[in-house]
Amino acid sequence: MNELAARSLATLKGVGPKTAERLAGMGLHTVEDLLFHLPFRYEDRTQVAEIGRLRPEQHVVVEGEILRTDILFSRRRSLLCSIRDHSGQINLRFFHFNAQQKNSLEVGQQVRVFGEVRVGSTGLEFFHPEYVVAVDGALPQLERCLTPVYPTTDGVHQRTLRGAMEQALAVLRQFPPKDLLPADGAAAHLPSLRDALLTLHAPDPDDGIDALLGGTHPALQRLVVEEMVAHQVVMLARRAGQKALGAPALQGERLFRQLRESLPFQLTGAQQRVIEEINTDLAQPSPMLRLVQGDVGAGKTLVAAAAALNAIESGYQVALMAPTELLAEQHHASFQRWLAPLGLEVAWLSGSLGQKARREVESALSEGRAGLVVGTHALFQERVQFQRLGLTIIDEQHRFGVHQRLALRDKGRSQQQVPHQLVLTATPIPRTLAMSVYGDLDTSVIDELPPGRQPIETLVLPASRRADVIARVHAAARSGTQIYWVCTLIEESDSLQAQAAEATWQALCEALPDLTVALVHGRMKPAEKAAAMARFAGGEAQLLVATTVIEVGVDVPNATLMVMENAERLGLSQLHQLRGRVGRGAEQSYCVLLYQPPLSLTAKKRLAVMRETTDGFRIAEEDLRLRGPGEWLGTRQTGELSLRIADLMRDEELVEPARTLAARILSEQPDAAKALEKRWLKGSQDYLDV
Structure with a gap:
């Protein structure tokens, strides 16, 4: 039994119903959740700085004797307390205070202060610092570890989180989590999960704040590797589940050959290569799962037309879904222009279509009279039924989610057989990001523009x-x-x-x-x-x-x-x-x-x-670097990726080893794969649905 995942935070001292509710709003329900809630910065309270050497913006501990404590009435009422050590003097300023606080800061007392040094009206000052006054002339021992500062929410103070975390670490020491990664894999040189968590929540000063926050510390890398492996396990499991289903074997080439002969231009070598890759996939009795990337103007739509004509000639229906009505209309116009001379109609379905026209299209699809339909989100609505859907084409996949892609695919699901899936994007995706977000898809790249095109x-x-x-x-x-x-x-x-x-x-x-x-x-x-x-x-x-x-x-x-x-x-x-x-x-x-x-x-x-x-791939790399994966992908895809600790930009060199390790775990240790999914992707059953 996993004691960490089973124990509720409400069982911890100091976590009452209100606090537990607020923590739940942060996604923290169990001791395990709390342990994976890492600090976003650390404070070094393990050593005392000399007041005479302080500089603005430093977060430091100082100790000194209280010289005076006064209430000042200027633009804003404040409590000013002056302290000194052998090297110099500094003021502590409080805007929110009471008489008890003023009386506790008694002249002659020793006080220890922690806070950020700022420039104030009297020189360097601490504004609302944390402090402790000596008891019987003695100050408590200094901290032995770096002090963590956690992401929090309204009504949950740092001291509450730290108190709960101390108890969580005690449970961790008593019930260490199972290490789910092979000892000889990507985590071979890294600490155990137990030791990594203990280090990250209570690091030694020698661990180095920059290494802890910058992703280079072995303790953080241990968690990053495991989280990435868990996500790759999900991707590969979803792919294996989809590949285990059947799909119609499609081998129609005559219609596209006719279209090709009628075109006033030649296909590029890249287009021909990608069409061959697609046709090889379509000829298999298992579903194609292929992402086609191509820069603007590279000719993805014609590649999609080749796949569509293959399916239509083989006796199956095709659905092409685009995220906006304008883009869908453009696809509809292109397909009509190409397919009308071949004697093929192209149906149209969108939310703005009138009721009568909509019913006619839906009837044509359900009865099999329409071989190809182009549309928007309206295509995967419940009332839309296909007689023999063999291929789904999704344009600009990053505007949709995985669930929407699968919802359209399921329109053609018949017992253990599903349609082939072709995904298009004109937004070149950096390789490591593609492996992380579209890891269940094979990738083709149209990396050649039509001849005669000049750089803009x-x-x-x-x-x-x-x-x-x-x-x-x-x-x-x-x-x-x-x-x-x-x-x-x-x-x-x-x-x-x-x-x-x-x-x-x-x-x-x-x-x-x-x-x-x-x-x-x-x-x-x-x-x-x-x-x-x-x-x-x-x-x-x-x-x-x-x-x-x-x-x-x-x-x-x-x-x-x-x-x-x-x-x-x-x-x-x-x-x-x-x-x-x-x-x-x-x-x-x-x-x-x-x-x-x-x-x-x-x-x-x-x-x-x-x-x-004008190189789309270089632009995508720079965009990812400037904006980060979350903003680059948009909320829909980011929600499905939902990395808690790993950072795709910072940790990109770990993506490939994580994928290799995930494949090995799925093959050799299926129980460990399930445990990884449960630990890192709670409630991902829908996400994994195939």
Whole structure:
């Protein structure tokens, strides 16, 4: 029995019902939960500093004799206590105090103080420090270990957490947890889990605060390795569970050969390679689980069409799901253009579809009359049924969650057989992150752009150059090219220095009266959006003012100039996605990033990267470095990843060894694999559902 996981925090002294409820709100229910709740910093209270050597912003312990204690009445009433040692003098200042506290700080008493040194009105001061006054002339012993400071919540003080943790460590010493990692694996040189936890909650001063917080200390690495192994166990188990199911063996090549012969361009070598990888997977009687990464403009949609035609020719239905209606509409238009000459219809299903049209599509899918449907989240709703779903295609997977991918797959589940799964993304994913988030998928990369494409030239300009940019837009339009003007907001906002799309559209219409200016944003009705996009795609409008709804899927080869307002407000991946709307023809294309000064350091770095490179993978790496995995992935994927201790950026070199070790544990020690999942991913049964 796991005593640590079984013992409730409510059994600990000092943890009453209210405190237990607050701790539960932090996800802390058991002694085991508490032990894995690590400090976010440490304080060194093991040695006394000399007052004469103090510097601002130091967190230190000092000892001294109380010289005087006075209540001051200036701008704000405060209690000021002056102390001195052999090297100097410093003041302690309290804004919240009572008479008892003043009387306890008696002149002549010895006092020990801990706090942050700050610059005050009398020189260096401690504001509201922790302190203890000598009893019978003696101060208590100094701390022997570094003092942990824990993440907490309202109503739970550090002293409460530390008191509970002391009791939890006593339980840990009595009932050490089982070490679930092989002694000769990635954790061979690291301490046991028991010793690692004892060290992290009560480290020796020689352990070094930088090593403890920076991820290099063996005690922290021990927990990081185990957590990463637990996540990889889940990924590999989910993959094995899905691969254990059957899938239709698909071997249709004739339809795509016909499409290929009708195209006015040649496929790139990378497209051909990825299509072969997909066809090899589809021919197997077990489900394909493949992620296709490709930079903007690399031709992922055509690769998806090859997979779809294979399934349709083999007698099965295909569902393609995109996260936004605009992107889904673009896919629908592309597939209709390619498949109509082959005599194939492409159904459309989204939340905005009228009831009558929706019923007709649902009927065609359930009766098997529709071979291919493109849509949004509406595709995995309960009322949508397929007769013979053989392939699901999910575009921009990071906008969905694993559960949504599986929900669409289950539309084609029949006893022990499921559809093949193809996942597309135009956001290149760094390798270690892909292994951690999409570890249940095989990965293909379209790492080649169509021939004739030229790198987009990027300029970074302050908003004060707006008039010059408008003049450049006018000249470009008069020369026959088309232009995107992207805004980050739909409506004006007093609190944000961002140009709204509607206001910008109005201003550009007035500034460029001889041009036709279209407008697209997310709050327009679908028919209005479609009409505006059609005007631009057809060349009727020379300039399109849009919000970031055009981030993916829009393909107008004649558009060779993009202007982005308030570029400092967007992440690197989004900037790169938007920039990819130009440079889709043979002409040289340009992107102008307008920013509103002053720029933060991060914004400067982002814009510099955009100016220096058009390589999507390098941009993704830099974006991940600047934002971290949590913000980079978004809340949906981060919630599924939910790493508590490991840091994918800091600990990336441990991902691959953890995956190797996870595969070994699943194969050789299935009980240990289950125990790891239970320890680190509580309640992950739904997450593992296959």
